[in-house]
Amino acid sequence: MDYLFEISERLIAHASTDIQRPQLQKLSQGGRMIGLKGARGVGKSTLLLQFAKSFLRDKKKLYISLDDIAFADQRLTDFADTFVKLGGECLLLDEVHSYKGWARELKNIYDRYPGLQVLFTGSSMLQLSDGLPELSRRAVIHDLPALSFREYLLFETGISFELLSLEDILRDHQRLSKEIWQEIRPLQHFEAYLKGGCYPYFFENPETYDIRLRETVIRVIESDLLITTGISPSSMEKIKQLLYIISHSVPFKPNIDKLAERMQIGKNNLKAYFRYLDMAGITRSLFSAKKGISLLTKPEKVYLAHPNLMHSLNPGQVNAGTQRESFFLSQLAPLHTVTEPDKADFRVDDHYLFEIGGKNETPAQIKGESNAYLAVDGIETGFGNRIPLWLFGFLY
Template identity: 30%
Template sequence: MTITELQALDALARVEAKRFPIHREALVALRKEQGRRFIGIVGPRGVGKTVILKQLAMETDRSFYGSIDTFKDITLFEFAKVLFEKQGIRTLLLDEIHFLPGFDGELKKIFDFLPDVHVVFTSSVALALQQSAFDLSRRVRLIRLLPFSFREYVRFKEGVTLTRLTLDAVGHGKWTPEHMRYGYLFDEYLKGGLYPFSLTEPDPLSVLRSILDTVLQRDIPNVAKVTYQEVDLIRKALTFIGRSTVDGVNPTTIARNLGITRYKAVEYVDLLSKAFILIQVDPEGTNVLREPKILVQIPYRLLYRSWDDAIGAVREDFFATAMNMADMPFRYLKSTTGRKTPDFWLTTESGDWVVEIGGPGKGRTQFKGVRVERKMVLAHDADSRRNAKPLFMAGYLA
């Protein structure tokens, strides 16, 4: 594709950006970082990374938007050099950079030899950046763009901006009637509403199924050293995880089910985690087997099990997703018998919390190697459970 054709696509991108007048909060964070030479926007497919790049193109002087899959006949460095020298372009906005072979080397050349050129790029696979042959971490400011938090979903769905809550506020019941009012949207959120395309797509799960196919067939093979035969095994591993109970999934059971080594099972789980499909949660406590709990980013589990059958696991998936969105470190707790529980350990400035997802309180002595001082129960049906807090309140932490 010629430079003239690429410029035509850049102009079209700016026109398309006008279709999205409401901006995600991540765009505000990006604006604050624009003095940096290199910024990477990393997040799952379908969360609006392309839209944000186009919005940046519309409001950034001397910028150029381009999708990496259109760069065929010229290297990225040469393209940046031509745009800078002939048109004064100082900001490149590059979509899905992990599809460009040797992108890290091209970025390093821009960094070293075009000091006045800034680059903002997106990637749907964190692994692409982590496996860079060059040390991009010193040069690139990475910003995560995740799906809507429940609070952000309410803003886009109802046009209402609610304040963030702290974990302590949730634990002590210190929220406003406005926070309670939108609980009726929670199930819709869990079923796919967290993805921006759900605002216009009546069946978000069908879109998500297509996204998953792209992740498995294009993204992972493009950045990881896996064969297409292994891609089929990764798909089978995900199917096994999606259909199993949370407590029944670990690298050993995955390996046994697929007929592969435990080492390979760990590798596949890591790949799916770095592609934003799975969430691995480490255990808290002493004398416990350091085996992660494997959860699924909502609502991918619903591609494998019905809502009624999966709801218990989906609640845990939601909590893990919400904690990641709030950038809050958390661990799961094991019982004294070694069983994985739906209880999670979090640390705040005011002290530690144990948060139980779902059922009634189980007391303070069930955990292996952990002494519990403060505990809250987050329940889907909080009204019917004494002292329980609404689970959706965790969605207001981000």
């Protein structure tokens, strides 16, 4: 175990705490067992190491990644037992989905060692397994989404802007916009964010970001999805095929019968693949506000999860209108329920209607509708129900 302590101390010591995401404070609010899940690449490991460095200075702690070869033939409960006997107080477990039976053993650790705090990270697809229900009464689970536009600006400029609620934006967007562009010109950064910046590793080497993003997507499908769902290699290839079709047709409006025939798979399997891609953080499906959502519900539209994926998976073919819609959906969906309405582009929380467009967009689609707004690209300040699109990037 000595070498694991050495690696842990080295990683924690080298963790930069210059820029911290809001979710770090959530981890610091306590609890014997805390989980952090999100798509590969969003910064879960960094957040765990920052927590250890900033909030566990005086505690005996150990950070380990469960995809380490050391756990290929070692029970996690036995390891925790040894750690506690050595005086261990906080165990930080990264990549728990890589360890078979992780949920059962975390449950046992929680029950057997009441003095031990456990924090763990895992794939956004954890809820596809039986694990999270088993831990529901023991662990507090937080989601870590991709960087918002507000967080991107923090990384890019060092300026920390206040979080805004949707109600704040709808009620007082003129004043809020002015306060922000008195410090920076958001439109000077907005296009760059749409192309690259949703994942923190963008800032390590922007020139290779597109390549790393494509590699991340492939690894999610070939590793995380394979581990979490137990799909066969042939199914994995079908999911890659489906992603190719989606990425070249976004927003993709699926005809389940024709698509299932084209891909030579069953319709229920096809619907499951859509769900897998959503849970993996690669796509984001939009469902009808009238039909509701179930495991077998057909999505009305399928977007890539954020605009960076559009530029990475189908460069040179990015439609400006779709990019705007993808941005809006990516910023709203982590905190709000977004569905497909009869009119306009999106319905939010079953209450607000939004039409997304460029600065020449007219309100024709939402004329006569109550609680209806235009999210407009290319403007710094709005008026009435015309709101700058970029401002919706300050929700988290």
